[in-house]
Amino acid sequence: MIGETVLAEAAHDAVVRVEGNTYWPPESVSADVLRDSPTPYTCPWKGRAKYHDVVAAGTVLRDVAWSYPDLKKSAVTRVGRDFSGYVAFDAREVRIEN
Known part of the structure; x- marks a missing residue:
């Protein structure tokens, strides 16, 4: 969240956690908040x-979201789940509620 703007929302088991980051399924991310x-x-x-830059609540936050559109196969194996295209947000800039 930024202010009261929800950037992504998904069930607990739909997100993927990797290296302290929460990756949200692409369909759970509000389409109008991301700018390449x-x-x-x-x-x-x-x-x-x-x-991605995040544009929300009258604010533009540069490079605070990212995804891996084409994960290496070894990354999928390492994590145990394919999270290609899932979006993570920088928790220092965006409030993450799990």
């Missing part, structure tokens, strides 16, 4: 990330 960012990043074990 050109920021590049590649995780050594998950693969290439796609960053």
